[in-house]
Structure formats: C-alpha cells, structure tokens
Amino acid sequence: MAATALIARTRDWAFGPILRGLLTGLVGFSLGAGFTAGVRALAGADAIAFGPVIFGGYWFGLAGWLLGVGVWRTWAREWLGMPVDWTMRNGWQRYFDFTTDHKVIGVQYLVTFLGMFFLAGLLAMLMRIEHLTGGQVLFSPSQYNYVMSLHGITMIFVAVAAVIGGFGNYAVPIMIGAADMAYPRLNALSYWLAAPVPVLLLATFFAGGFDAGWTSYPPLAVENRDGQILFNLAFITLGLSSIAGSINFIVTVTKLRARGLSFGRLPIFVWGVFAMSLLGFFFTQYVAAAMMMTLLDRLFGMVFFDAAGGGDPLLYQHIFWFYSHPAVYIMGIPGLALALEVITHFSRKPLFAYRWVVGGILAITALSAVVWAHHMFTAGLSDIELFFFVTTTELISIPTGLIFLGALGTIWGGRLWLRTPMLFALAVIFNFLIGGLTGIFLADVFTDIHLQDTFFVVAHFHYTIVGAGIFGLFAGIYYWFPKITGRSYSEFWAKLHFWWMFLGFNMTFLPMFWLGLNGMNRRVASYPSDLEALNVVASLGGFFLGAGFLVFLANIVVSWVRGPAASANPWRARTLEWHTSSPPPVENFESEPEVVGHPYDYGTPGAVHAMLAGAEEEGG
Amino acid sequence: MAAITHTGHDSRAINSMGLWLFIASEFALFSAFIFARYYLTGRDQPEELNIGLGYAITVVLLSSSVCAYLAEQAIARGDRRRFLRFTLAAIVLGTLFLVGVGLEWREAAHSFPPPDLYGTVFFSLTGLHASHMVTGLLALLFIWVQGRRGRFDAEAHWGVTGVVRYWHFVDLVWLIVFPTLYLV
Numbered sequence: 001m002a003a004t005a006l007i008a009r010t011r012d013w014a015f016g017p018i019l020r021g022l023l024t025g026l027v028g029f030s031l032g033a034g035f036t037a038g039v040r041a042l043a044g045a046d047a048i049a050f051g052p053v054i055f056g057g058y059w060f061g062l063a064g065w066l067l068g069v070g071v072w073r074t075w076a077r078e079w080l081g082m083p084v085d086w087t088m089r090n091g092w093q094r095y096f097d098f099t100t101d102h103k104v105i106g107v108q109y110l111v112t113f114l115g116m117f118f119l120a121g122l123l124a125m126l127m128r129i130e131h132l133t134g135g136q137v138l139f140s141p142s143q144y145n146y147v148m149s150l151h152g153i154t155m156i157f158v159a160v161a162a163v164i165g166g167f168g169n170y171a172v173p174i175m176i177g178a179a180d181m182a183y184p185r186l187n188a189l190s191y192w193l194a195a196p197v198p199v200l201l202l203a204t205f206f207a208g209g210f211d212a213g214w215t216s217y218p219p220l221a222v223e224n225r226d227g228q229i230l231f232n233l234a235f236i237t238l239g240l241s242s243i244a245g246s247i248n249f250i251v252t253v254t255k256l257r258a259r260g261l262s263f264g265r266l267p268i269f270v271w272g273v274f275a276m277s278l279l280g281f282f283f284t285q286y287v288a289a290a291m292m293m294t295l296l297d298r299l300f301g302m303v304f305f306d307a308a309g310g311g312d313p314l315l316y317q318h319i320f321w322f323y324s325h326p327a328v329y330i331m332g333i334p335g336l337a338l339a340l341e342v343i344t345h346f347s348r349k350p351l352f353a354y355r356w357v358v359g360g361i362l363a364i365t366a367l368s369a370v371v372w373a374h375h376m377f378t379a380g381l382s383d384i385e386l387f388f389f390v391t392t393t394e395l396i397s398i399p400t401g402l403i404f405l406g407a408l409g410t411i412w413g414g415r416l417w418l419r420t421p422m423l424f425a426l427a428v429i430f431n432f433l434i435g436g437l438t439g440i441f442l443a444d445v446f447t448d449i450h451l452q453d454t455f456f457v458v459a460h461f462h463y464t465i466v467g468a469g470i471f472g473l474f475a476g477i478y479y480w481f482p483k484i485t486g487r488s489y490s491e492f493w494a495k496l497h498f499w500w501m502f503l504g505f506n507m508t509f510l511p512m513f514w515l516g517l518n519g520m521n522r523r524v525a526s527y528p529s530d531l532e533a534l535n536v537v538a539s540l541g542g543f544f545l546g547a548g549f550l551v552f553l554a555n556i557v558v559s560w561v562r563g564p565a566a567s568a569n570p571w572r573a574r575t576l577e578w579h580t581s582s583p584p585p586v587e588n589f590e591s592e593p594e595v596v597g598h599p600y601d602y603g604t605p606g607a608v609h610a611m612l613a614g615a616e617e618e619g620g
Numbered sequence: 621m622a623a624i625t626h627t628g629h630d631s632r633a634i635n636s637m638g639l640w641l642f643i644a645s646e647f648a649l650f651s652a653f654i655f656a657r658y659y660l661t662g663r664d665q666p667e668e669l670n671i672g673l674g675y676a677i678t679v680v681l682l683s684s685s686v687c688a689y690l691a692e693q694a695i696a697r698g699d700r701r702r703f704l705r706f707t708l709a710a711i712v713l714g715t716l717f718l719v720g721v722g723l724e725w726r727e728a729a730h731s732f733p734p735p736d737l738y739g740t741v742f743f744s745l746t747g748l749h750a751s752h753m754v755t756g757l758l759a760l761l762f763i764w765v766q767g768r769r770g771r772f773d774a775e776a777h778w779g780v781t782g783v784v785r786y787w788h789f790v791d792l793v794w795l796i797v798f799p800t801l802y803l804v
C-alpha cells in the first residue's frame with residue numbers, strides 16, 4: 001500500500017465520525033428503501049411492505065454508515081487517488097473514531113460487548129423473576145419468549161466476540177511482537193461493522209420482537225413477528241465482522257510474528273485465537289447462508305424451508321449447526337486458552353505438555369466440522385447418521401481431555417500465586433469440568449432423547465460458555481487491566497467480585513441440572529409448581545450473581561480513573577506484552593523484539609523468552 | 621503515527637494470503653447454497669431451462685476470464701495499452717454474461733412461478749453468483765479507470781492481480797453452479 005499522507009484533522013468534534021456515519025447511513029437507508037419500494041411498485045407488488053423495504057434499505061444503510069464513519073476518509077479516497085484526510089487522535093476521542101490501532105480496537109470491542117453482556121444479564125434477571133413461580137408473574141408466554149430470545153442471541157454475540165474481538169485484538173499482536181494487525185483498516189472496519197448489531201437487536205422491540213430463540217428455526221422464524229428480520233440481519237452483520245476479523249488474525253499470526261517466534265513457541269492464548277479464527281473465517285459463512293435463506297423464504301417467496309412448497313425445515317438445522325457447533329468452540333476455546341495462559345504464569349511453571357495442548361486445540365478445530373448433527377438427535381436422523389455423530393462427538397472428549405490435563409499438570413506442584421486472574425482461571429477449569437462431564441449425557445442419543453430441550457441443556461451450555469468463556473473473559477480483564485490502563489485495580493474488591501460471581505454462578509446454574517432431569521422444559525414461561533423450590537434457588541442465585549457485577553464495575557471504573565500506576569510487568573510474566581510499557585506505545589515496542597526461547601520456561605535459570613533490540617535481558 | 625504496513629514484511633504476500641482466505645470463505649458460502657440444491661431437489665432435471673443459452677453464457681464468461689488473464693500478463697510486462705484493452709474486453713464479456721443471466725431469469729420466471737422449489741434453488745444460486753459478478757465487474761472497472769490514469773506498472777500491480785484472481789474465482793464458481801443447475 002502506498003504511504004499515506006496524514007493530515008491532522010484539527011477541528012473535528014469528538015463524535016464527528018459517528019454522526020457523519022449516522023447521517024450517511026440514513027441517506028443510504030433512504031436510497032435503498034426507496035429503490036426497493038420503487039422496484040416493488042413496478043413489479044405490481046405492495047410497495048411499502050415492511051420486510052423487503054427494511055431489507056433493501058439495510059444494506060445500503062450499512063454501506064453508508066461504514067463510508068461515513070471512516071472508510072471514505074481512510075480508505076476509499078486512497079483507492080481513488082485522492083489525498084487521505086486522516087490522522088489518529090490521542091485522547092479518549094480515539095475510542096469514538098475509525099482508529100486502526102489494534103489496542104484501541106480491542107478496548108472498543110471489550111467495552112461494547114461488556115455493555116451488551118450487562119444488558120443481556122438484565123434480561124436474564126427478568127426471566128428469573130418470571131420463573132419465581134410456576135404461573136405467570138411478569139410476562140405472557142410470547143413476551144417471555146421475546147426476552148429469552150433477546151437474552152440468548154445477545155449473550156451468544158458476547159461470547160463469540162468479547163474475548164477474540166477484545167483480547168484477541170488487544171493482546172495477540174503484542175504477544176507475537178508485531179506493531180499492529182496485518183490489515184489495520186480492515187480491523188477498524190470489523191469493529192464498526194459490529195457496532196450496528198446491538199442497535200439492530202434493540203430495534204427488534206419496535207418491530208414486534210421475535211420469539212424463535214437464538215437458533216431461530218423455521219418454520220417459526222419465517223412466520224413470526226417482524227423483529228425476526230432484524231435478528232437475521234444482525235446475525236449476518238456480526239458474521240461478516242467476524243469473517244473479516246478471522247482472516248485478519250490468521251494472516252497476522254502467520255506473517256507478522258517477531259523474529260525467532262516459531263509456531264512451537266507461540267503463547268497458548270495466541271494458539272487459541274489462531275485456531276478459532278481458522279473456524280471463524282470459513283464456517284461463519286454457513287450461518288450467514290442459513291439466515292439469508294430464512295429471509296429469502298420470508299421476504300421473497302422462496303421455499304427453502306417450506307414443507308408445503310417442497311422445501312425442508314431440516315435443511316436449516318443442518319446448515320445452521322454446521323456453523324453453530326464450531327461456534328461453540330469459538331465461544332469457549334479463547335477463554336480456555338486465556339485461562340491456560342494465566343495458570344501458567346501464576347503457577348510459575350512451564351505449561352504442562354504444551355505440544356499436546358496445542359494438538360488438542362487443533363484436533364478440536366478439525367473435529368468440530370463433523371459433529372454438528374448432535375444438535376439434531378431428536379429431529380429424525382437415520383440410525384447410521386446417529387451412530388456417526390455420536391461417535392465423532394464422543395471423540396472430541398479426547399482432545400478436550402488433553403487441554404484439561406495440560407491445565408491440571410501445570411497446577412500440580414506449582415507455586416500458585418492466587419491473585420484474581422488466577423482465581424478466575426482456576427474457576428474456568430472447575431466450571432469446564434462440570435460442563436464437560438454433563439455434556440457426555442447430551443452427546444449420547446439414549447440420554448439426550450430424555451434431556452433434549454430441558455433445563456439440563458441450559459445448565460450444560462451455561463457451564464461451558466459462561467463457565468469457560470465468560471470466566472475466561474474476566475480472567476483476561478484482571479490479567480491485562482494493568483497493561484491496558486497503566487493502573488492497578490484493587491485486589492480486595494476484585495477478589496470479592498470473584499467469589500461473588502463464582503458462588504452466584506454455581507447457585508444459579510447447578511439447580512438447573514436437577515430441573516432438567518425432572519422434566520422442566522426450556523423456553524417456556526410457566527412450569528409445574530412442584531419445580532418451584534429449585535427455581536427459586538436458581539432465581540435468587542441469579543439476582544445475587546447479577547448484583548455482584550456492581551462490585552466489578554465500581555472497582556474497574558475507580559481504578560481506571562485513579563488507581564495507582566502499574567509497572568510494565570506487575571505479574572513478572574514472560575510473554576512479550578510484558579516487555580513493553582503499560583500501556584504500550586503506539587506500535588507497541590520502542591525497538592524490535594526478538595524471541596529466543598519458549599514463553600513458559602519458568603524455573604529454568606537464565607531462560608529468556610524475548611529481547612528487545614538494544615535493551616538488556618528482559619523478563620526472567 | 622500508525623504505519624499502515626510494517627517495515628520488513630512483504631505486503632504483497634500479506635495481501636495475497638488474505639485474498640486466498642477470502643476466496644476460501646466465499647467458497648463456503650456458495651457451497652451452502654449448492655448443498656441446498658442437492659439436498660432439496662436431488663437429481664431433478666427440469667426441462668424448462670434453456671440449456672443452449674446456458675452453454676453460450678458459460679463460453680462468454682470463460683472468454684472474459686481469459687481476457688482478464690491476458691490483461692494481468694500485459695501489465696506484468698509493463699504493456700499498458702494491451703492491459704487496458706483486455707481489461708475492457710473482460711468487462712464487456714462479463715456484462716454480456718449478466719445480460720444472458722437476465723434473459724434466463726425472464727424465462728425462468730415463467731417456468732418456475734413462485735413459490736416453486738426449483739425456482740428457489742435456481743434464483744438463489746444464480747442470484748448469489750450474479751451479485752459476485754457485479755462486485756467483480758465494479759472491481760474490473762475500477763482497475764481499468766485507474767490504469768487509464770497511469771496507475772499500475774510492471775513492478776506494482778497487486779491491485780490488478782487481486783481483482784483478476786477474484787474474477788477467476790467467480791468464473792470457477794460458475795463452472796460448478798452451471799452443471800449443478802443445468803446438467804445434473
């Protein structure tokens with residue numbers, strides 16, 4: 001790419017980029033909607049039908065939004081041979097701009113998706129209020145299903161994007177000794193493409209909501225209220241964002257590693273993000289296809305999933321789960337890898353069986369392509385298909401076990417330093433054990449037929465996705481907080497948050513296993529009253545869990561504003577992000593890093609992972 | 621100040637790898653719709669499709685790909701005149717292909733009035749492909765205009781290479797879509 005002339009935008013208002021984006025987005029939407037309505041009028045159809053007009057307007061609106069928020073200034077003008085009017089801002093304003101610094105983008109992802117996490121958490125509170133009694137408390141069944149669906153999809157998006165988008169962006173380039181991602185502008189594009197997603201989800205409220213759950217199976221998703229259309233558009237949009245992000249990570253890790261950093265020396269978190277990007281860049285297209293086919297059925301008279309017209313609703317399930325099973329790993333593995341990273345540093349020991357753990361991650365990556373139909377055991381598969389998918393699914397427990405043993409072997413006999421990141425990392429292992437063991441019953445046809453669509457499933461996936469993914473997210477927040485902000489958080493309040501969250505989490509979700517075993521269905525507003533006692537326990541646990549985040553927020557906000565300054569390497573960890581200042585400068589290192597050893601050689605006297613040119617021996 | 625590329629890294633190799641990944645990803649998208657075609661309609665062979673026209677536009681599209689290839693070869697040698705001429709030829713042939721698809725659609729709209737199962741797979745697959753054709757044509761138009769303004773030469777023509785590679789990919793997809801819809 002040609003060197004770009006950077007001209008300072010001296011008098012741009014902080015919210016200028018976003019406002020320009022909204023304006024051009026509105027123009028684009030009007031054009032697209034008008035065009036669609038015009039074509040429909042010419043074809044003799046109802047011109048201003050909500051669905052098609054929103055659909056047509058959305059894509060033009062999205063393009064307009066992206067152009068206005070920054071693509072035009074930083075990118076399109078260069079293509080057209082015009083001078084590029086763009087510079088990076090330094091203060092807080094850069095977080096509201098189309099900024100290419102991967103550290104800024106990481107924080108943008110983190111804050112956005114934490115916001116969505118709290119929003120979806122509030123929705124979960126509402127669901128737990130509804131379940132305080134077996135009868136009706138707050139919602140009609142259809143309102144309940146809207147709250148449940150919105151909670152589900154919002155949390156799914158958080159799980160997909162918070163760790164990879166947040167810490168993948170923030171930490172991976174520094175950990176491999178790069179100045180930035182391979183495509184910094186594409187990286188900014190990924191974030192600003194994800195930004196409309198929460199807006200779309202909230203807008204479903206004004207379009208009647210939707211009630212088909214995060215899986216949104218047809219025929220319901222073809223026939224229900226119009227909020228469903230916005231849901232499908234949101235899923236496609238986040239999909240595009242994660243495809244672009246995945247490609248960026250794959251190329252970054254492949255091409256931009258520091259001198260001496262072979263794949264055999266890659267920190268385990270980088271491995272996790274890299275492997276999940278291999279899933280994300282390819283498989284995400286299938287969920288985009290499934291969402292698109294639903295919209296084609298719904299808006300354009302096609303019959304992919306319409307049995308009456310010769311289509312087949314099962315086709316949706318195949319395509320949807322072909323992505324969404326791998327997506328489960330995209331949600332879980334980065335958090336798990338982050339936990340391994342933290343466990344290694346806080347055990348002061350080499351990561352046990354590093355090569356086997358990496359092999360485990362890669363084997364999961366490969367196997368995840370051939371297990372999808374274990375979500376369809378009750379959908380009427382043939383015996384041969386059942387046999388195949390049970391076998392492949394059970395096979396996954398082998399690589400998963402390798403990762404688990406890697407964690408245990410590292411902890412074993414280690415000098416554990418029980419600071420907050422480590423507590424969260426250990427909780428990941430604990431929760432994941434419960435999530436993994438209960439998964440065995442769902443992987444087996446005989447038990448799954450009984451447990452399918454019950455709260456047992458709800459408990460199981462919360463133990464894996466929240467237990468590993470979200471606990472991993474919080475391990476990362478505390479671990480990298482000093483690096484990101486240059487300040488220290490309060491250890492006391494952080495530990496309080498940990499114990500609060502850990503107890504609240506288990507109190508909420510452990511009873512759900514029993515609820516499911518006793519036949520409580522998921523996705524229902526009311527239930528038999530003999531299940532009330534356990535539901536009350538789960539609800540109280542939920543409220544307790546939710547309240548604990550106030551501690552987290554207070555600690556983080558106060559520490560960020562006026563916590564004591566943090567040193568470059570408060571954890572005395574060895575990976576490259578700790579070889580630079582807190583926070584790191586733009587482009588991360590004052591001089592070029594060179595990797596000379598394994599990242600986890602704790603306990604070996606004189607072992608060095610990396611050196612900066614011109615600096616004395618670092619880390620240790 | 622953020623550098624857009626990094627010193628010491630081969631930006632062409634980086635761009636090239638990203639494009640290959642993007643193409644692989646797009647292949648996944650097409651494969652979902654191709655899978656849907658076989659899953660839903662098995663070995664159905666509708667009589668109504670105009671196979672003659674199908675063969676004709678396939679030949680047109682292949683010629684377009686050849687022209688794009690020759691254009692890239694030309695700019696790699698620094699021959700701008702030849703580059704511009706073949707790029708323009710690729711654009712014209714690509715547009716001709718889209719006109720052919722339009723004619724095919726007009727016939728198909730009568731043969732498969734909605735809601736119709738074969739119409740569903742036919743219009744979605746050809747529509748998805750046509751939308752990629754439009755993107756590719758815009759990209760070809762872009763390199764043609766830029767080339768006329770003196771951009772690209774024997775040393776620096778990644779833009780051309782990238783667009784032409786994408787164009788070959790879209791053509792290759794048609795070579796799968798065409799038999800899927802017309803011949804199986």
Ligand SMILES: [Cu+2]
Pocket residue numbers: 324325328371372374375
């Ligand atoms: Cu699965």
